[in-house]
């Protein structure tokens with residue numbers, strides 16, 4: 336992997352961690368009762384953000400999951416592709432045989448035939464699992480590499496020119512408190528083996544003073560048994576507090592990482608979290624924020640929010656990123672609910688007198704929806720296009736479009752409404 340002995344030691348330690356503690360911990364038998372969905376890599380999102388909501392799914396599709404772990408993302412996408420009958424290949428590439436064994440067992444329980452497993456470092460993707468790929472997922476991995484720009488460049492080189500990526504890296508502010516505890520554990524751990532380190536972390540968590548920033552960060556509770564409803568699994572604790580190589584990114588650092596690989600963000604998930612006006616009341620401040628560049632607004636939102644623990648971003652080759660996402664322009668576009676019951680949402684909005692109560696990673700928000708939204712929402716069923724919705728509402732196109740755009744801004748902002756067509 337690398338000639339620097341320190342880096343080689345860290346590479347080995349990262350691999351040893353994921354052999355001992357595949358992440359996230361999953362029981363393959365659970366595939367019989369549920370499909371885990373989320374961002375990035377959810378098929379309707381991939382279509383919306385990277386293919387203008389208009390990909391022809393009859394055409395072959397290749398996806399790479401770099402550092403696919405125990406398989407959450409690749410199982411979801413492989414299942415969604417299989418359900419739609421897409422001629423697809425989904426490649427799971429990971430250094431950890433133990434993690435890959437869990438992902439493979441999950442795919443076997445589901446009877447998925449479109450997954451292929453390749454063991455090895457993602458830097459060697461060109462030899463081990465060459466592209467071109469229409470889609471590359473790298474979720475929770477780049478921030479553990481010795482050289483994240485080189486890792487991302489290796490993946491980018493395997494991306495088809497009209498393809499895109501779904502990435503997740505840690506956020507600086509939302510992880511406030513994590514790194515001092517990591518440093519404390521490093522200094523206390525001596526030569527302890529991995530299970531002994533986990534035991535040490537459990538003891539330290541029970542002994543931190545009230546002033547400690549990890550204790551004081553209410554938005555981070557992965558390490559708290561109360562929040563998990565049970566003892567925190569060893570692998571989760573290790574990943575958060577004992578990782579041998581771990582860094583976080585603020586928005587400008589992430590943009591630099593992307594641009595170094597010839598990529599640009601299409602959208603952060605959820606988009607609303609990256610809008611300064613979501614956090615501000617003062618019209619003058621909102622006006623000043625609106626005058627900033629897009630990159631400055633994303634960075635400002637992160638600084639205002641303070642609770643963004645991870646950055647999930649869909650990214651595309653820089654030359655096509657601005658055009659990659661779907662837009663609610665044409666009357667033939669179909670709005671798709673993304674994991675939400677629109678009828679229930681309409682009832683909640685009616686109860687809230689037009690206000691929609693949302694939660695941005697633990698920050699409650701009350702968002703106004705325009706009059707008529709409670710009537711429109713239950714009509715959005717993923718089948719009607721905008722034209723048909725206008726007719727069902729008994730509205731002319733322009734009146735309808737003004738209403739729809741306001742509803743879309745809020746619901747797409749929360750990643751609850753996507754487009755197709």
Ligand SMILES: C[S@@+](CC[C@H](N)C(=O)[O-])C[C@H]1O[C@@H](n2cnc3c(N)ncnc32)[C@H](O)[C@@H]1O
Nearest residue numbers: 353402403404429430431434456457474475476
């Ligand atoms: C935190 S887990 C994330 C798993 C998965 N992407 C997810 O989001 O559920 C990180 C994964 O990256 C893998 N990994 C770390 N460094 C790697 C490298 N250089 N090449 C390939 N995989 C790597 C680990 O083995 C582990 O399975």
